[in-house]
Amino acid sequence: MKVMNLVQAINNAIDLKLTDDKNIVVYGEDVGVEGGVFRVTAGLQKKHGEQRVFDSPLAESAIVGTAVGMGVSGLRPVVEMQFSGFVYPAMNQIVTHVARMHNRSRGKYKVPMVIRMPYGGNIKALELHSESMEALFGHTPGIKVVIPSTPYDAKGLLISAIEDDDPVIFMEPKKIYRAIKQEVPEEMFKIEIGKARVLNEGTDLTAVTYGAMVRETQRAMVMAKQQNISVELIDLRTIYPIDKDTIINSVKKTGRLLIVNEGPTSFGVGAEVMAIANEEAFLHLEAPPTRLGGFDTVPPLPQGEHFYFHSPERIFYEIQKIVKF
Amino acid sequence: MNFTKRTEYALKALIEIGTSEKDVPVKRETIANNQNISSQFLEQVLIPLTKSKIIKSVRGPGGGFILNKKAKDINTWQVFEAVESTTKLYENKSTDSDKDDSSTTQQIQSVWDSIDDNLKQTMSGISLADVIEQDSKKDKSEFSSLLSVYNPQNNGIFQIIDDDGKVINKEWSLTENNKGLVEAYKFMQYVRTADEMCMSYQRQGRLYTFPPNLGQEAISTAAGNVVQEDDWLVPAYREVAAWLLKGAKISDIFLLWGGNEEGYLFSGAKNILPVSVPIASQLLHATGIGFALNYQKKKNAVFVFVGDGGTSTGDFHEALNFASVWNVPVVFIIQNNQYAISVPVSKQTASKNLAIKSAAYGMPGIRVDGNDYLAMHKILTEARSRVTSGNGPVLIEAVTYRKGAHTTSDDPTLYRTDQEEETWAVKDPIKRLRTYLIRKKLWKAEDDKKMLEGYQKEIDAQFLEYEKSPEYKLDDVFDHMYAQAPEDLKNQKIEYQKYLNWARGTK
Structure with missing residues (x-):
């Protein structure tokens, strides 16, 4: 290694x-x-x-x-x-x-x-x-x-x-x-395309994310833990074909769903994950599934990007809102 | 009938009067000088033209001649009739005594008459407006003659001064006078000072990514000095001198590379597009602007920039093709600075040079020493003159060298040698113009220090001022996405504000 x-x-x-x-x-x-x-x-x-x-x-x-x-x-x-x-x-x-x-x-x-x-x-x-x-x-x-x-x-x-x-x-x-x-490992190994990974098991809320937002969501989870909120974290790893089973099983367990991504919210990956939860785990939902995507704007230049890209606080804000619903 | 010089001079006078700005009378002397007609002879055509109400004279100071009706309502036959003593091809001037009314003679006369009729018909169909338009399309620039000498097929390159600032090419008239050259030198030094200071601000974390202009100042300074207020300037991103000369402020430059969209505005400048990050895409916009200028019958030019790497894109070829087919007034300027980030021109194209690519689109192209301010100014002046007189677009390959990095994120030591950089150092555009000016006693070496210190002070003061500019607001993210913001977008802003309020409350 x-x-x-x-x-x-x-x-x-x-x-x-x-x-x-x-x-x-x-x-x-x-x-x-x-x-x-x-x-x-x-x-x-x-x-x-x-x-x-x-x-x-x-x-x-x-x-x-x-x-x-x-x-x-x-x-x-x-x-x-x-x-x-x-x-x-x-x-x-x-x-x-x-x-x-x-x-x-x-x-x-x-x-x-x-x-x-x-x-x-x-x-x-x-x-x-x-x-x-x-x-x-x-x-x-x-x-x-x-x-x-x-x-x-x-x-x-x-x-x-x-x-x-x-x-x-x-x-x-x-x-x-x-x-x-x-x-x-320095040798060759493969990870199957189309399989998400559960990074952290939890009971109160499923957070689905990927890419650079995984790390930010992990930081938000620390804040959630202090409030006794237990988050199950899923790293999608593949956007298409999307791993429906992992999402559905988790949402059935937690009853709450937050999707975190950077791209514009409307017509985005968040909408797709929400649709999967609604179609396959509707009766298990205890709060409306929530998307935390980017604004429907272009990413601002450096001076304004702190508004656009999610901080752990921003993600935690959404987590506690869903749990309080 | 005989066309005398009178008709020719009358038409020349009418072109001069007809192309003057709206309702501004044209003086006798102006016509005489511009059209090279003696005032005595001019009088002989102005009088009959006035008598036949084609023109009228306006008295008093600022007086002169104006057209009495629209140029399209004046036809060349009327002019011919007005100034010539006869309009007949041949008149039988026989006296009564030898009167010849033989049927043969009459038949021949009817031939003359029908030719006269045809002539009248043809000339009546050609209006003064037609003549003026044809005249305006003449390429009065030296571009074609330059092109015939510096043909890119032969890898020719147009230069006026050598690396030591000596004039090596006296064949062509200069387009910039001594005062203009001194101003250009000072401005290039100003731009380089600003460039170096921006790189230092970037290293201090006071600006974000910055693409230096180092070594390419002559090209965009010349372009900035040739471009007129109503002309369009379409930037890529490495021609800061042209933006500033077009009217942008140094604070716009700070804002742009300081990561604020306001910098894209170039607030003080007219007819300039924002910087274009997608390589070569802006060339198509220039072609479109050129179309609009033709459509709106405006006599202006578009100056657009691209780098050597950009010539590999589809957009480059599409823009040049459309421009040539549409005959638009666009000056395409390739800043061939030898590298697209790390990739040298030799890996970008198998053509012997970049100007030669114009041939495929039926457009003239020429290579010029981009580090020779005098040559750059000359070529752009002639190019502007050519394109604004309706002769279609031109492609100019300005050969230069990017002395700095691609941007402050780039490390040129990975892909080029010190030796190469030294070879180009002797061709530095500022050094060359400076040596020229000193040799001509237009500049003193000892004046540099004071000038540069002055620039540094001025730029630093403006940078400190920029740093006091208002903080970026949430509104700035949202408010310009649409002319009329959709409700949903307004709600996203409101929701985010709620989060900000919550975040403030929790801390």
């Missing part, structure tokens, strides 16, 4: 897969010589060569579109969008081809690829550097959407994503890229 942060764990996963499978290529803006603006691919070009890890010209649409071509012809591209807020030019390729090629060709062509992107905010960044648009991808049939919250999960999930025959959008919470360190 070796202590790794998220950046190191992701780097390690890509490194192992590059060694393991000659069909894997890694490219994107600045990923080669520099190792990416967050250094996630640092050292990989040196180790695996410029043929397999390289800087592409600057064009997100072209990066994803060419990956479709590689995917149908036997390669397994792992491409990077420098920031999730830069993916928009590639949305056409993602929605019209990445997500549809398998169905369109009736399974004749698979497009195995991973589109990695740092996402999320509260990092005092420029415009379009703080976006959380997992709901857009979750709403696009044909792709899987994975978001790890720990180095261990990041490695295991990314290896699964690379081996998956379907395209996977792999969103990396950049706020905690270097904030969390834990022991991660």
Whole structure:
């Protein structure tokens, strides 16, 4: 075991897969010589060569579109969008081809690829550097959407994503890229896509979250505990396909539900989780399920971001409101 | 019938009068000078034009000539009739004694007559407005001649001064006078001072991410000096000099990189878009603005910036294609600073240069030394003149070097060598213009210190003032999302306020 942060764990996963499978290529803006603006691919070009890890010209649409071509012809591209807020030019390729090629060709062509992107905010960044648009991808049939919250999960999930025959959008919470360190096995291991994880068992309320919001919710739980509120914490880990069973079983047990995420609230992941609870655990509910998403605004620039991104206090405020209902 | 110089001069005079600003009389001398007609000859056409009520004279100070009716209601036949002694192609001037009324002669005369009729018809169909429009479309700029010498196919690059500030190219007239050059030098120094101070504020945690302009000051200073008040400026994010010269305040720059949307406003500046983070997307907006200018019959230009990396995007190609098809008045400026973050131009394109890409869209393109202020000012002036006279867009590749990091978050040592940086240091735009000015005795080396200290003081005072600006409010997150806020959004703000009240109560 070796202590790794998220950046190191992701780097390690890509490194192992590059060694393991000659069909894997890694490219994107600045990923080669520099190792990416967050250094996630640092050292990989040196180790695996410029043929397999390289800087592409600057064009997100072209990066994803060419990956479709590689995917149908036997390669397994792992491409990077420098920031999730830069993916928009590639949305056409993602929605019209990445997500549809398998169905369109009736399974004749698979497009195995991973589109990695740092996402999320509260990092005092420029415009379009703080976006959380997992709901857009979750709403696009044909792709899987994975978001790890720990180095261990990041490695295991990314290896699964690379081996998956379907395209996977792999969103990396950049706020905690270097904030969390834990022991991660150096060898290859996998975590199944589509399975949530119960991080903490509790009896009063189910908190469903993912990505950087896991850590903030854990901090809110400490505050809740002081008020004798017992929170069951679920890390979704996969946005689509969503793990309904874990959500339903927990809500049946606690009777209360809070979903915490960063993206705009309306039409978001929170709404989806609430719908699952309403459909499958309605008679167990003791309070209205609650969404704590971002405002339906763009993420403000640094001076205003403290209003937008959830603090533990903000999450605790919602927890105690639900319990008091 | 004979077209004499009278018709030509009459039309020239009418173009001059017809293109003057609305209802402002044009003086005899102005017409004579601008159209290069002797005043004696001019008088011979102005009198008949006045008599036939095509123009009228306005007396008194500020007097001169104005059109008596709209340019579209004056046709060239009327002008011809007014100034020429005859409009007939041929008249049989035989005397009574040798009167020739043979049927042959009459038949021939009818041929002349029908030609006269056709001529009358044709000329009646061409209005003064048509003539004026054609004249305005003439490319009077030197852009085409520059292009023929510095063709990007041959990898040519337009320069006026060399690395030591010596004039190496005397073939072309300068577009900036000595006073303008001194002002430009001072402004480039001001911008560099502001740039260096912003980087230091950033390191002190008083600004957030900042993209330095270091080494690229000549391009955006020249653009800022050429762009007119009613022209449009469409930024990328590394041309601060142009924003300031267009009217933005230094406080806007602090606000922007200090993480406040108010900075996007460029509050004092007219016709400038906010900074555009999505690479090259702004080029399409410039093309759209160009369309609107044509549609609204405005004689203005759009100046839009993109970097070398941006030329790889689909938006770059789409914008240039649309612009050329629509014949819009846009000056596309590529700041080729050699790097897109860490990726060098050689990995961005297999073309021999970036200007050459214009060829695919049927648009002229030219490479210019972006670290040569004199060349930059010249090329942008000629480009503006060309695009505003209806000749369609142009692409300018300004070759420069990003001396600093991509942003304060970037570390250039990972991808380039000291040796490379030293090679470019001798081409520094400020150093070159300074040497030029000192050589010409327009600037004294010893004046730098006082000037720079003055700038530092001024900028620091303004930064301290900026730091006193009002705190960011919850309203600032919500209030500009829609022209009319949906109820749901208003409620989100109210709910958040409730939380803030609760949080205050619990502490």
